[in-house]
Amino acid sequence: MNNKKSNKNKQVTKAIIPAAGLGTRFLPLTKAQPKEMLPVVNKPTIQWVIEEAIDAGIKDIAIITGDHKQSIENHFRPFKKLEKALEESGKLEELDKIRKVNSLANLKFIIQHEQKGLGHAILCAKEFIGDNPFAVLLGDTICTGSPNCTKGLARVFEEREASVFAVEKIKLEDTRRYGVISGNQVEDQIMLVDKLVEKPEPEDAPSLLGIQGRYIFTPDLLVHQEKTNKGAGGEIQLTDAMQSLARESKLYSWTFTGNRYDIGTMKDWFQSHLELSIASEFSPIIKEVLKKL
């Protein structure tokens, strides 16, 4: 009985993908097209993110979206008219492709009616999380690497039985874009975190380690999130709830060494497209294009 309980508490089977932002950093591209739906190689960004979660053994995924972002849900739900047309015209390969997308995972869509920040988005999934550990994967960020970022975090979570999130080295001039943290090194790549500041000025940054968009939490994070007031940018911040959690429980950071693409910047969007195309079945096409430049 006890064994069952502790396994349940260590195994991460749920994930939240916040994807409700207004995309104000990437206009006009994201006016009618959600940032998470921007294509990278041959699928939308958010599909890369969902596939990362699935590859880490996660089956139940809640996407926190906005009422202006219907196309995200449309991409993952069956489109009977199209399926019928493909069936009738014998395009069975295409039919198989879209059916696969419809059955990737158990997806649940939760609408965040007001854009009050990442912490508020997490709280929208309170019922979905229940009393389970959960992963958070930002819906506009693609991570590649082996193991994949969420899988790497799940290993640390299982070993340490405590919340953990991924960090990477950032530049001093970029501290205003990230949650920035500090703590004590306990193992290669792993730190016991004691300080977290959301988007500090360079002179206030506790280090140059930035929160990179992948997390695994014990359910008590929600207790802290509920007590969190508005923070940086007038928004309810996840980083502030993590700071509160770190005062009462162990909270670890894990330095991720794979690639991260923030599909909210032109540079990372272009780079993801090129690098991931080269690593894909489309490699000959992209190499041919590049040769002509």
Ligand code: G1P
């Ligand atoms: C969010 C988090 C921040 C993190 C960043 C990574 O900020 O609040 O702590 O460093 O993602 O991209 P946002 O980019 O949503 O402003």
